[in-house]
Amino acid sequence: MQKTGLVLSACARTWKSVRMASSGVARLNPLENKVALVTASTDGIGLAIAQRLAQDGARVVLSSRKQENVDRAVAALQGEGLSVTGTVCHVGKAEDRERLVATAVKLHGGVDILISNAAVNPVFGNIMDVTEEVWDKVLDINVKATALLIKAVVPEMEKRGGGSVVIVASIGAYSPFPGLGPYNVSKTALLGLTKNLARELAQRNIRVNCLAPGLIKTSFSQLKAGSFSPHCPSQEEISLFPAVVDGQGKRGEHKRNHADQKVRQAGRLCRHRVFPVL
Template sequence: MQKAGLLLRPCARTWKSVRMASSAVARRNPLENKVALVTASTDGIGFAIARRLAQDGAHVVVSSRKQKNVDRAVAMLHGEGLSVTGTVCHVGKGEDRERLVATAVNLHGGVDILVSNAAVMPFFGNLMDVTEEVWDKILDINVKATALITKAVVPEMEKRGGGSVVIVASVGAYRPFPLWDDQETLESLKATMQIKRIGKPEDCAGIVSFLCSEDASYITGETVVVAGGMPSRL
């Protein structure tokens, strides 16, 4: 009986820690008063991420290349009672990147979170047909602009004791696949996935919010694949 008691006590402590962890995950506003910048965030995955960060308590600055898109997104999120502002930002332009950061600093005093979601794919077809101009555009927006906007926000994060940078990319980086444009191709893709459905923007938004929260404070430099179990290794 003495041995059984020794076994039960660790189990009780483990159960208590599980309940505490569950409570922490479920707590309201895990990003309360954090300031977040999300690029390309007026529709699709970027919009879902901006909405989720705001729902979790952050002040969010959304951005897009077009003012009408910014206005529409801000109006929609304001309609949900969320703390959101917006500005035009073409991430390939230095002055736009500076304005995006300045908007957050001027309105909210700094930056805690950057979600780099802006990217382009201006060509679909044979690799041998890609022009130098297309390569330049892909590298300028998807690589260089991401590095430069990160460089711009890190000093502001350091003033506030640190921050989180999440870079959104495509699973195509691990498993190149053709652009699908018909239901048959879509069904064959779903067949390769452990979860038999195509992901929704909200599926990405939840993990991004987690990575920006204190619960993920010991996670850094990781690639998190949100792909429904699709094979995702080169």
């Protein structure tokens, strides 16, 4: 979409178009009349995913901590003729999570899809040097807030006969990035959250799956993408990261298409799966 949408890691899978089960004819708007919430969706991966869902016919509610970011992203996607609205949401605040869900219900009558993408990574360094305050912040936003937002959304999905949840974790849950200890741990926890929720929510016809992206060039991941602040690692330190990038940079369409595929699996049989996107 913009520079922040460039991808440093190439997808291991290609996007598959959804076919109508009865006729085998490709659907132009497979998510028509579906309502999707996407957190941290005014930039980077979240914005790219929101755009793709809307292109497939979903009515998308964007969210971000800052109103100006919400306004900018909504205007950009509405300018493409997409059905997109937005609201401020700090996922770590209960009142903001409630407002996000209430906004979708008020504007569109409910929620069918949730993409939980919000995360923080406030430090780079030795995990043994991480303070309790940092641990609390990372686990609060990356893990607890994710679980509580899903809890808030589930009743609305049940009213519509089911739904789909996609949690965005990280390949760091499998191959930890040096210097990002708390972040890696939080993303590993999301794998467990995915499996537990998938089992519990299956009887309610709600699918829960997980994406584990590799290194992606976004404003969030400046330390991995070559734009460094005084608190980010040096180029030499960056060389320590696992070789999961192709060195060329791929556009964000790969990542957003992969998320889009997960929320609209033909047959709706895909549950508690983790999809690495390298």
